[in-house]
Every structure is written in C-alpha cells, then in structure tokens.
Amino acid sequence: MLTILFDGIAYGMLLFILACGLTVTLGLMNFINLAHGAFAMAGGYITVIMMNRYGISFYWCLPAAFLVAAVIGLVLERTLYQWLYQAPHLDQVLFSIGIVFMAVAGTDYFMGGQQQLINLPPELSGRMEVMGVGVGRYRLFTIVLCALLAIALQLILSKTRFGSRLRAAVDDRRVAMGLGINVPVVFALTFAFGSGLAGLGGAMGAEILGLDPNFPLKFMIYFLIVVSVGGTSTVSGPFLAALLLGIADVAGKYYVPAIGPFVIYGLMIVMLIVRPNGLFARGGR
Amino acid sequence: MSEIVLETRNLKRRFGAFLATNDVSLKVERGARHALIGPNGAGKTTLINLLTGVLPPSEGQVLLEGEDITSLASFKRVKRGLTRTFQINQLFNEFTPLETVALAIAEREGVGHNLFKSISSYSKITDEAASLLAQFGLASVMGERTTILPYGKQRLLEIALAFASKPRVLLLDEPAAGVPEDERHEVLQIVSDLPADVTVLLIEHDMDLVFSFADRISVLVAGAVFTEGTVAEISSDPRVKAVYLGENA
Amino acid sequence: MSLVQEPAMTAPSTSPETTSRAAALMKRRSRIRFYEIIVWVAAIAAYFLLPTKMLILTEIAILALFAVSLDLVLGFAGIVSLGHTAFFGLGAYVAGLLALHYVAEPVTGLIVAGVISGVLGLLTSFLILRGSDLTRLMTTLGIGLMMAEVANQMAWLTGGADGLSGFSPTAILGLFEFDLFGQTGYLYCLAVLFVGTMIMRAIAFSPFGLSLKAIKGNPMRAGMIAVPARKRIVIAYTIAAVFAGMAGALLAQTTSFVSPDVLAFHRSADVLLVLVIGGTGYLYGGIFGAVFFTLIKDWLSVITPQYWMFYIGLLLVILVLIGRDRLARWVEYLPERFSKKEGGQ
Ligand SMILES: Nc1ncnc2c1ncn2[C@@H]1O[C@H](COP(=O)(O)OP(=O)(O)O)[C@@H](O)[C@H]1O
Ligand SMILES: [Mg+2]
Numbered sequence: 001m002l003t004i005l006f007d008g009i010a011y012g013m014l015l016f017i018l019a020c021g022l023t024v025t026l027g028l029m030n031f032i033n034l035a036h037g038a039f040a041m042a043g044g045y046i047t048v049i050m051m052n053r054y055g056i057s058f059y060w061c062l063p064a065a066f067l068v069a070a071v072i073g074l075v076l077e078r079t080l081y082q083w084l085y086q087a088p089h090l091d092q093v094l095f096s097i098g099i100v101f102m103a104v105a106g107t108d109y110f111m112g113g114q115q116q117l118i119n120l121p122p123e124l125s126g127r128m129e130v131m132g133v134g135v136g137r138y139r140l141f142t143i144v145l146c147a148l149l150a151i152a153l154q155l156i157l158s159k160t161r162f163g164s165r166l167r168a169a170v171d172d173r174r175v176a177m178g179l180g181i182n183v184p185v186v187f188a189l190t191f192a193f194g195s196g197l198a199g200l201g202g203a204m205g206a207e208i209l210g211l212d213p214n215f216p217l218k219f220m221i222y223f224l225i226v227v228s229v230g231g232t233s234t235v236s237g238p239f240l241a242a243l244l245l246g247i248a249d250v251a252g253k254y255y256v257p258a259i260g261p262f263v264i265y266g267l268m269i270v271m272l273i274v275r276p277n278g279l280f281a282r283g284g285r
Numbered sequence: 286m287s288e289i290v291l292e293t294r295n296l297k298r299r300f301g302a303f304l305a306t307n308d309v310s311l312k313v314e315r316g317a318r319h320a321l322i323g324p325n326g327a328g329k330t331t332l333i334n335l336l337t338g339v340l341p342p343s344e345g346q347v348l349l350e351g352e353d354i355t356s357l358a359s360f361k362r363v364k365r366g367l368t369r370t371f372q373i374n375q376l377f378n379e380f381t382p383l384e385t386v387a388l389a390i391a392e393r394e395g396v397g398h399n400l401f402k403s404i405s406s407y408s409k410i411t412d413e414a415a416s417l418l419a420q421f422g423l424a425s426v427m428g429e430r431t432t433i434l435p436y437g438k439q440r441l442l443e444i445a446l447a448f449a450s451k452p453r454v455l456l457l458d459e460p461a462a463g464v465p466e467d468e469r470h471e472v473l474q475i476v477s478d479l480p481a482d483v484t485v486l487l488i489e490h491d492m493d494l495v496f497s498f499a500d501r502i503s504v505l506v507a508g509a510v511f512t513e514g515t516v517a518e519i520s521s522d523p524r525v526k527a528v529y530l531g532e533n534a
Numbered sequence: 535m536s537l538v539q540e541p542a543m544t545a546p547s548t549s550p551e552t553t554s555r556a557a558a559l560m561k562r563r564s565r566i567r568f569y570e571i572i573v574w575v576a577a578i579a580a581y582f583l584l585p586t587k588m589l590i591l592t593e594i595a596i597l598a599l600f601a602v603s604l605d606l607v608l609g610f611a612g613i614v615s616l617g618h619t620a621f622f623g624l625g626a627y628v629a630g631l632l633a634l635h636y637v638a639e640p641v642t643g644l645i646v647a648g649v650i651s652g653v654l655g656l657l658t659s660f661l662i663l664r665g666s667d668l669t670r671l672m673t674t675l676g677i678g679l680m681m682a683e684v685a686n687q688m689a690w691l692t693g694g695a696d697g698l699s700g701f702s703p704t705a706i707l708g709l710f711e712f713d714l715f716g717q718t719g720y721l722y723c724l725a726v727l728f729v730g731t732m733i734m735r736a737i738a739f740s741p742f743g744l745s746l747k748a749i750k751g752n753p754m755r756a757g758m759i760a761v762p763a764r765k766r767i768v769i770a771y772t773i774a775a776v777f778a779g780m781a782g783a784l785l786a787q788t789t790s791f792v793s794p795d796v797l798a799f800h801r802s803a804d805v806l807l808v809l810v811i812g813g814t815g816y817l818y819g820g821i822f823g824a825v826f827f828t829l830i831k832d833w834l835s836v837i838t839p840q841y842w843m844f845y846i847g848l849l850l851v852i853l854v855l856i857g858r859d860r861l862a863r864w865v866e867y868l869p870e871r872f873s874k875k876e877g878g879q
Contacts, residue, residue: 032668083855089667090614094810095854097803101847109841217799221679224672228665261687265680272661272673339754359757368758375755377748383559388748389759391741397761400769403739405560415556416548424552428559450759 002133004254005247010139012246013146014208016239018201018219019226020153021194027232028169029085029187032092035099036198036223037216041107043069043199044211048116058121062203069199074192081191082184100216107213116211142204149197154235166190225264229271287314289351290484291336291367291454296345298331305331306342307508313454313486318477320487320495323505324529329488330372332505333456337369338362349454366453370460372488374443378432382423382442385431386414389449414449420475421445422468437465444472454484461489473498496520504528564739573821577724581717588716594828595723596784599730601808601820603777606734608806609814610743611770612750613662616671616802617678618778620658621651623797624681625779627692630792634701640787641707644726647783648776654681655775659768675799682797698792712788719788726784727821730777734817737773746770747815800843807850810858 022036043065050056050064076099084092124138157163169176169186177183202215209219225245230238245264252263291313298306305328313319321329334340336347338359346355349367362368377385390410391397405411418427421441426434431442440463447455457476461469473494476485489495495502502519504511506528512519519525580591600622607613625647632643661673685692692698705711712718737743748756749763756763786792795801804827812823830849834842 026668032671034671080851080855087854090608090810091854091858093614093616093671094806094850094858097806098847098850098854101800101803101843101850103847105841105844105847109844221672221675224668224675228669228672258687261683262680265676265683268672268676269661272665272669337758339757358762359754360760360762363758363760371755371758375752375758377751377755379747379751380744381559383556384563384744387560388741388744388761392745392760397741397745398765398769400740400742401733401736402741403564403736404741404744405557405564405739407741408557411556411560412553415553418556419548419552424548424555427556446755446759 003135004251006133006135006143007139008247008250009243010136010142010146010246011208011250012243013143013150014201014205015222015226015246016242017146017149018198018205019223019242020150020235020238021191021197022223023227023230023232023238024166024190024194026227028166028190031081031085032089033081033096034093034220034224035096035103035216036194037219038100038103039069039073039195040198040202040205040219041103041211041213041215042072043202044206044215045107045111045116045202046199047203047206048111048118048211051118058118058124062200065203066196066200069202070192070196072199073195074188076195077188077191082187085187100220103216104213111213113213116206118206120207138207142208145204149200150235150239157235162186162189221264225268225271229268289313290315290349291486292348292351293332293336294346294348296332296335296347297343298328298335298340299343305508306335309345309505309508309510311503311510313484314501315484316481318485318487318498318500320489320499320502321505322489322492322495322502323511327505328508329505330458331508333369333458333486333488336456337367363450363452366451367456368447368450368452368454369456370443370447370458372458372462374439376431376439376442376446378430380431381428382418382431382434382438382445383411383414383427385442385446386417386449387411389446390414393450417445417449418442421448421472436463437468440464441468441472444476448475452483454486455479456486456488458488459490460487461491461494469494492520570818573818574728581720581724585715585717588720590828590832592716592720592723592788594824595720595727596781596788597805597808597828598821598824599723599727599784600778600781601805601812601824602727602731602734602817603774603781603820604805604809605814605817605820606737606746606770606774606777608809609816609819610738610746610750611767613670613674613767613771614667615662615674615806616799617674617676617681618774618805619797619799619801620674620678620681621655621775621778622782622785622801622805623685624654625651625782626786626792626796627685627698627782628779629783629786630698630701631691633703633787634698638701638704639706639708640703640722640783643703643787644780644783647786648780651779651782652772652776655772655778656768659771659775662771663764663767675802678797678799678802682794682799685794685797692792692794695794697794698786699790702790703787716788723784723788726780730780731817731821734773734777738817742766742769803850804846807846807853810853813858 018040019036022033025031025033025036046065046068047058047061050061051058084095120138124141127134127136157167165176165181165186168179169181169183202211222245226238226242230241245267248263248267253260289312293309293311296306296309297304309332321332323329331340335342338357342355346353348354349362349365354362354365387404387410388397390413391404391407394410396407415424415427418424421444423438423441423445426438431439434442444457444460460476461472464472477498479485487495487498496516499516501513501515503513504519504525511528512522512525514522580587584591604615604618607615607618628647628650629643632646637643658677662670686694703712706718706722710718710722745756745761745766748759748761749766753763782796785796808823808827809820810823811826812819812821831842831846834845838845
C-alpha cells in the first residue's frame with residue numbers, strides 16, 4: 001500500500017518536473033506548447049547516448065540533459081517560437097504538433113523505434129526497507145531530487161530578482177515592459193530553463209516512464225492535465241496536480257488493472273465537472 | 286407612478302484586493318433617463334458589467350423588474366429586455382453590419398436556433414435590419430466587413446446593435462465617445478426618441494450632453510455611489526465639481 | 535412579461551433601394567459559388583477519367599467528409615479539437631460491428647454509426663463548454679485517447695490490435711453491389727459527402743450558422759445579442775460528431791476492415807492539418823484540403839514509407855510560419871470569390 005503511494009509520489013514528482021516548464025510558457029507567454037515533451041525526450045536520449053555509447057556516469061548525464069535540452073529550447077525559441085507568441089492558439093497547436101511529429105520521426109530514424117533502457121548505477125538500483133516499507137532506491141532518489149528542485153523553483157520565483165520580474169511579466173506584460181523589464185530576454189531564458197527542466201525530467205524518467213520515440217505523444221495528455229488542473233499562477237498548483245495524477249495513475253494501474261488506463265481520464269472528467277476553471281486556479285475567470 | 290425596473294443591492298466586486306464596486310445600491314425607475322457619471326476608474330464600466338452578467342459580482346444582488354437576476358447568464362438578461370453598448374467596441378469583425386444586426390434581430394425573434402432555413406429568407410428581418418442601419422447612417426456601408434469601417438461608423442454600429450434587441454432597459458457606456466462631433470447629438474436624439482417606457486442608463490463624460498439628456502444622475506466615485514439627485518441638484522452640487530475637477534482635470 | 539413591445543423606431547424614411555439592396559446582399563451570402571460547381575463536376579469526372587484511381591478517390595472523399603465535419607466545430611464554433619477522431623473511430627467500429635453481427639447493408643450502418651457517434655458527441659460536448667482553449671485541448675485529446683484505450687481494452691469486441699475484419703457489406707440499399715475496382719464504393723462515398731456537405735452548407739447560411747460564427751468572433755457580444763452560446767455549441771458539436779462518425783463508417787464499409795489506427799491521435803492532427811490547408815470556415819476547405827493532403831501523403835509514403843510523419847510535421851510548421859491565412863486565401867481568387875465581401879472566414 002505505502003509502496004504504491006511511494007511509487008505514485010515519485011511518478012507525480014517526475015511529472016511535475018516535466019510539466020512545470022510548460023506552465024511557465026503558458027502562463028508567461030500564453031503559448032500552448034504541445035511539443036514540450038519533445039524536449040523531455042531529448043534529455044532522455046542524451047542520457048541514453050552518453051551512458052550506453054560512451055559509458056559516462058549517470059550523474060553527469062543529468063546536468064548534461066538539462067543543458068542540451070535548454071540549449072535546444074533557447075535556439076528554437078529564438079528562431080521559431082518567438083514569432084508565434086501573439087498567434088492564435090490554433091496556430092500554436094498546429095506548429096507544436098508539427099514539431100512533435102518531426103521529433104518523433106527524427107528520433108525513430110536516428111535511434112530506432114525500440115524502448116530504450118539505461119543501467120542505473122548500483123547504488124540507485126534495487127529496493128530497501130525504510131521503516132518497514134519497501135522503497136525503490138531510485139524512486140527515493142527521484143523524490144528527493146524533485147522535491148529539492150521544486151523548493152528551489154519556489155524560492156527562485158518568490159525570492160530572486162529574476163523571479164519577481166518573471167511574475168511581473170506573467171501578471172501583465174505591458175506593465176512589465178513599462179517597468180523596463182526586457183521581456184524578450186526573460187521569455188527566452190524562461191523558455192530555455194523550462195525546456196532544460198523537461199530535459200532533466202526526461203533523463204530521470206527514462207527509467208520510470210520509459211523512453212521511446214513516441215514519448216512526446218504519450219505524455220502530452222499528462223502535461224495538459226497537470227497544467228490545466230494546476231493552473232499557471234503558482235508553483236504549488238501544478239505540483240499538487242502532478243502528485244495527484246501520479247498517485248492516481250499508479251494506484252489505478254496497480255489495483256484495478258482493467259480500468260487502470262482510464263483513471264487519468266476519469267480524473268480529468270471529474271475535474272471538468274467539479275472545477276471547470278482548474279482545481280487550484282486563482283478565482284474568477 | 287414610479288416603478289423600479291433595475292435595482293442593485295449592496296453590490297460589490299473585487300479584483301484581487303481591489304474593490305472596484307463598493308456596496309452599490311442603485312434604483313432606476315421605469316422610463317428614466319438616468320445618467321451615471323464619475324471620474325475615470327470610478328467603476329462605471331464595472332458596474333455595467335455586473336448588471337449585464339459580463340462579470341459575476343463578489344457580493345450583492347441585481348434585480349430586473351423585481352426579479353433576482355444575479356446569477357443569470359448574459360443572453361438570458363438580454364431576452365428579458367436588458368442590453369447594453371460597450372465602451373470599447375465589441376463587434377463581429379468579419380461580419381458585415383447587415384449580418385450583425387440581422388443576427389441580433391433573428392435572436393430577438395427566437396429564430397436563431399433554426400438550422401436549415403437560410404437567414405436571407407427571413408425578409409422581415411432583412412428589412413428591419415436595413416431600416417435600423419439606415420437610421421444610424423450605416424446604409425451605405427452595410428455590406429462591408431465591419432473591421433474595415435472607420436471608427437465612427439463602428440461606434441454607430443455598436444449602438445445600433447443594442448437597439449436591434451429592442452431593449453426595455455438600455456445601458457449605454459460612453460456611447461458618444463468616438464462618434465464624430467456632428468453626429469453626436471443625432472445619436473443621443475435617437476436615444477431620447479426611444480419610447481417613454483424604455484429605461485436608459487447613460488454613462489457620459491460630456492456634462493452638457495448629460496444635463497440635456499438625463500432626468501436623474503448618480504455620481505460614482507471610487508466604486509461607491511457618491512451622491513444622487515436630479516439634474517438641478519447635481520449641477521449645483523459643489524462637491525461633484527470638486528470630484529471632477531480634483532480627479533479628472 | 536412579454537418580449538413584444540412597441541416598435542422602437544418605425545423608419546418610414548428607409549428608401550426602397552436600401553431595403554432591396556439589403557435583400558440582395560443577404561441573398562448573395564448563400565449564393566452557389568463557381569468553385570462549388572467545379573468541385574462536384576470534377577468529382578464525377580474523376581469517376582470516368584480515372585477508373586484506376588478509385589481507392590485514392592474514395593480515401594479523399596472520406597477524409598473530406600471528416601474534415602468538413604471538423605470545420606463546423608473549428609471554423610464555425612471556433613473550438614480547437616485534438617480528438618475529433620474519437621467520433622470517426624467510433625463510427626468505423628460501429629459500422630464494422632454492425633456489418634459483422636447484424637446488418638450488412640451499408641446505408642443502415644451509416645445511419646446507425648452517425649447516430650451513435652452523435653450520442654458520444656452530445657455527451658462529451660458538455661465537457662468542452664466551459665474553460666479555456668487549453669482545457670478544451672485537454673478534454674478533446676483526452677476523449678480521443680480514452681476511446682482508443684476503450685477499443686484496445688475491449689479486444690473481445692473490437693479485435694484489439696489486430697483490428698476488426700471478416701465482414702463485407704452487402705449491396706447498398708439492396709441495389710448496388712460493391713465491385714472489385716471500388717467504383718461503387720467511390721460513388722457511394724461521394725454521394726454521402728455531397729449530401730453531408732449540402733446539409734452543413736444549409737446550416738452555414740442559417741441563423742444558427744451565423745450565430746456560431748458570432749460566438750467564435752466575439753463571445754461576449756454574442757451573449758449581449760441573446761445568443762445562447764452553450765446550446766449552440768452543443769448542437770454544432772453533436773452534428774459534427776454525426777458526420778465524423780459517418781465518415782468513419784464509410785471507411786469501414788469500403789475497406790471491410792477497421793484498424794485500431796482509426797482512433798489514433800495522428801488522425802486528429804491530420805484532419806486539423808487538412809482543414810487548415812484548405813482554409814477554415816467555409817466547408818469546402820475540408821474538401822480542397824483532403825485532395826491536397828491525400829496526394830501529398832500518397833507521394834510521401836512512396837518516397838519515404840517510414841518517415842512521412844516527419845514531412846507532415848514539417849508541413850505543419852511551414853504552414854504556420856508562412857501564415858495559414860495567407861495560404862488559405864487562395865480560394866478567394868477563384869471566380870466569384872467567396873469571403874472578402876460576405877464576411878466569411
Ligand atoms: N478585469 C479587471 N481586472 C482588474 N481590474 C479591473 C478590471 N476591470 C476594471 N478594473 C479596475 O477597476 C477600476 C474601475 O474600472 P472601470 O469600471 O473601467 O472604470 P470606469 O468605467 O469608471 O472608468 C479601475 O481601477 C480598473 O483598473
Ligand atoms: Mg469605463
């Protein structure tokens with residue numbers, strides 16, 4: 001029971017790290033980036049290549065995955081995304097689906113369509129007993145790392161100058177510009193950072209979520225649920241939404257395998273009926 | 286006899302911590318030509334939004350002809366005879382003025398749900414739309430796309446569109462703003478010529494227009510009703526002048 | 535309390551020319567355009583001129599019906615859907631199962647598939663009423679995926695990953711047998727496409743269709759002229775689901791096979807692409823887009839059978855960056871152009 005809960009939390013925390021970049025893109029730039037998962041996939045494949053081809057330590061792969069995904073994000077933001085911030089949502093949707101398709105087919109071409117496996121360092125594999133509960137070491141590692149990241153994010157947003165600029169820009173773009181904030185730079189950095197986090201999440205999640213070229217398509221719905229349920233105005237909203245989703249998904253698949261795959265859709269529908277404006281959305285519309 | 290058609294009770298609306306509408310209790314009589322004035326940012330538009338259901342109030346009630354409509358959707362309020370114009374044009378850019386007004390008439394007549402009959406086959410609707418547009422000087426442009434019309438024409442369409450619903454209570458949010466000088470009086474004349482039992486609530490900054498049009502005036506300041514009275518009372522009230530001169534000069 | 539009221543303004547001053555000009559303008563909206571005639575003449579000519587191309591022509595007709603149905607949701611009501619294939623796929627399975635177990639007559643299957651898909655559309659339409667574009671994307675995508683998962687889980691009924699086969703439709707209405715070359719199949723699909731397009735065309739020019747565009751154009755003002763937006767969206771979404779289901783049924787009937795691929799996400803994306811290639815908001819965009827898309831995809835799958843998805847993605851990106859509006863405006867340059875004057879999309 002507790003093990004399931006534990007796994008669910010690890011899963012949810014991963015989802016949060018994966019999706020939180022998307023909440024910022026959405027809240028800040030009002031951009032619906034369905035290709036967010038592609039950045040995560042990039043991080044995952046970087047890890048696979050570095051570990052399996054070059055034998056580099058898993059611990060080095062994580063920052064590398066972050067950096068590479070962030071750089072890809074930065075380049076794409078500057079070259080393509082930035083032109084579409086004002087575009088209708090339909091355009092953003094079409095554009096980012098296009099990116100997803102290209103990423104999926106491209107990855108398939110270079111890496112093949114099979115599921116990728118990584119060999120975790122021995123100290124992270126296997127299980128151990130913590131107060132009578134069997135926990136996977138890697139899941140514990142994931143939870144600790146993701147929790148640290150979430151706290152760091154919260155602190156960055158609430159305590160630093162960049163964070164306050166970011167929040168100013170999220171609240172009102174024109175006001176932010178009036179205050180002399182260089183909005184395009186804030187946007188670009190944020191986009192890169194969000195993509196980097198996705199890349200990191202992809203690297204960490206390769207073990208738990210699996211990794212194959214269809215990753216961006218498979219997890220698109222999870223990201224959308226986290227973001228629309230959690231809202232875009234806080235860190236805690238998406239965090240709780242991701243946890244809820246992770247626990248429900250894992251528990252559903254474990255206890256009622258027959259309807260397990262439907263748990264997330266059920267959650268989605270219930271949420272729509274009960275709280276159509278998002279579970280943790282700021283009041284009003 | 287004075288019968289109250291539109292009433293608010295302790296209406297409040299917050300934006301975050303900011304109180305844009307502060308405990309407004311307003312009564313508008315049937316057939317009144319009621320003006321709502323106040324400096325910019327006083328919350329006049331917000332009040333109209335609350336009355337028409339564009340925004341939900343944080344607290345309080347809205348009553349139309351004695352019935353509580355606080356949680357009624359906009360379109361149902363329009364069906365009950367309450368409509369408005371917007372301070373900032375809210376039009377259908379890709380429609381022509383003719384289509385715009387024809388649709389409003391079709392909805393008023395309850396044929397908007399008709400799936401298969403072409404709208405052009407309702408000749409009565411077309412005729413009425415044409416004459417309404419002609420009345421507002423829009424006949425010559427009725428087949429153009431709205432978005433390419435000059436601002437003044439769009440402004441007139443904004444008002445004509447509210448007329449198309451044949452409201453019994455009409456709320457006008459700075460209708461004259463942006464209407465060319467020479468057409469302003471004409472527009473307000475059309476409003477004045479509405480049947481005596483149509484109630485009009487007018488927001489307007491031009492005091493000459495207000496004093497010539499209104500029979501009753503409410504002054505809104507910082508979200509709350511500052512004072513209310515007849516034209517004579519308000520025009521001679523030094524505090525009102527102070528409010529305007531102090532904050533709007 | 536009645537709505538009836540003294541006419542606020544009788545305007546005896548309205549000149550007769552104004553009135554008749556207004557009538558003419560309104561009539562002109564729904565006039566049959568030149569390109570409409572071209573489309574249908576070309577479709578019939580193709581039957582005689584390209585006897586070896588029946589399969590791809592059939593594919594185009596089915597995709598066109600699917601895309602035209604999406605236009606009602608996207609081009610008219612302004613709802614971006616990532617799961618329109620839920621209805622297409624459901625229609626395909628219903629038609630397949632019906633032919634397999636009960637009635638193999640195609641028109642019956644078509645109607646039943648349309649009705650059942652319509653019921654799903656009606657039920658799910660309530661979920662897309664509220665909320666932002668983002669929530670709607672989530673909802674439509676979720677419903678699409680959920681349907682795919684249902685089909686996958688109910689393998690005993692749907693054949694699971696192997697798909698549904700072993701049925702073959704009998705003669706249409708008991709009169710027209712399907713032939714080996716797909717000629718009957720093409721004419722059948724074309725006829726359904728024609729009837730469907732004509733029905734949706736009538737809707738487009740009705741007060742209802744106009745009110746949908748009003749909701750899309752400015753929902754706040756639409757409310758202020760008494761348009762009951764939710765009711766209208768529910769109806770439009772349901773009708774779109776009916777025709778999408780019928781398109782799916784056509785696919786099942788003409789191929790005698792239902793692959794689980796009918797519910798795959800890429801189909802929802804493809805049909806969006808089809809529609810934006812051809813242009814939204816005037817129905818025929820779905821038909822033009824289907825022709826273009828099917829030909830491109832056919833060509834791509836010959837030169838790069840495995841990775842055509844990459845090029846579809848590239849096409850999407852380019853389409854958006856160039857500006858799909860600009861691309862889709864080509865139809866205006868056809869004789870008797872459609873949208874500039876009349877305020878279509
Ligand atoms: N949607 C909103 N969100 C936040 N503040 C708002 C909103 N609408 C209006 N306000 C604020 O409420 C106050 C009143 O605005 P408004 O009703 O437009 O005033 P008026 O019409 O009298 O000029 C202003 O300070 C304005 O900034
Ligand atoms: Mg105002």
